[in-house]
Amino acid sequence: MSFFKHKYFKPFKNIFVLFLVGFAVWMLFFDANSWLIHHELNTDIEDLENEKEYYKKEIQKDKKAIKELSTEEGLEKFAREEYYMKRENEEIYIIEYEDSLKTE
Known part of the structure; x- marks a missing residue:
């Protein structure tokens, strides 16, 4: 019992201090609205805001692409580059370099 007679434990003899410490520990760690849960929710909010950005x-990139494809020249350029389409009486040669080839 001499362990509890130390000067650091003297305030804990008061029932109100014990109650206050217990209440603080309960609210910080065990309650449904605890600090740990708030910290986790704040982290989730930050992640969702980053995802939103x-x-x-x-969306801005897609709007720009739609604007480019809405013109006749943009649509023709897309069809030629992506689907290798061509006009009549026109020859297309596709040149691929070794470093641009996809290897598995």
Whole structure:
């Protein structure tokens, strides 16, 4: 019992201090609205805000691509580059370099 007679344990003899410490520990760690849960939710909010910014940037890129494809020249350029389409009486030669080939 001489362990509890140390000067650091003197405030814990008061029932109100014990209750306050117990209440603080309960609210910080064990309650449904604890600090740990709030920290986890704040991390989730930050992740979702970052994801929101990413999708906003992607939407802007897609709007730009749609604007380019809405013109006759842009649509023709896309068809020629992606689907290798050509006009009548026209020859297309595809040149691929070794470093641009996909190897598995």
